[in-house]
Amino acid sequence: MEERVAHTPFNASPFRISLRDIVRRPGTHREYDHDFAIPERLGTELIGVPQGSNASLHVQCEVVTDGIWVNGTFTAVAEGECGRCLEDISLDVEVPLQGLFLYPDAGYSAGDVQEDVYDFDGDSLDLEGVVTDAVVTTLPFTPLCDPDCPGLCDQCGVRLADNAGHAHEILDPRWSLLASVKDDLVPSDKEES
Ligand SMILES: [Zn+2]
Ligand SMILES: [Zn+2]
Structure with a gap:
């Protein structure tokens, strides 16, 4: 029934x-x-x-x-x-x-x-x-507009999905120095015992 x-x-x-x-x-x-x-x-x-x-x-x-x-x-x-x-x-x-x-x-x-x-x-x-x-x-724990959403520019806050190729020129020479130091710190292949 x-x-x-x-x-x-x-x-x-x-x-x-x-x-x-x-x-x-x-x-x-x-x-x-x-x-x-x-x-x-x-x-x-x-x-x-x-x-x-x-x-x-x-x-x-x-x-x-x-x-x-x-x-x-x-x-x-x-x-x-x-x-x-x-x-x-x-x-x-x-x-x-x-x-x-x-x-x-x-x-x-x-x-x-x-x-x-x-x-x-x-x-x-x-x-x-x-x-x-x-x-x-x-509901998603972190809702996203798109799974690949690139977020906001951490320097100026624009929405990166609306600004393809958005970038800032890095003028401070310390950044390139830091980058080369970082390369030196990458560990070489580990030896196995
Ligand atoms: Zn988004
Ligand atoms: Zn920016």
Whole structure:
């Protein structure tokens, strides 16, 4: 048996899915498809899905013996800036979601097992934590405008990707002296004993 809902009525959080009418009926399903505006920014300091931006949640909830098995996808667009050149970037986010939400009387709890197991009050699923974890894990630790972004010139700060061949003439003679000293310091082949 399958039921479809566009959204749950009188429900403040778009991440919360009411399952009151299907809990404890193993074999029943509910499909939840919901497009909404992000209530609160999701992500890290450098990159995240901004508050108010469009997102969509598509999940399949299946009633199993111990609770609800959830499987689906969260889609949104993250915004941030390049960690090397500070250019604004946006990144499509499409993260898989899955987990088992346990009934309060399942006999074990989320703390007893390892991953992808969450507690469930037996009434409505709150996917906010699952989505937040999945998004934060998926976003790059150092977002880049391009994997080969050359960054900023360390002398004048221009964005090197916009200024091909950008260079400064080195006028200070100490730099060339330093370069020749460095050559002398390169170790010769090691002798093995
Ligand atoms: Zn960059
Ligand atoms: Zn420069």
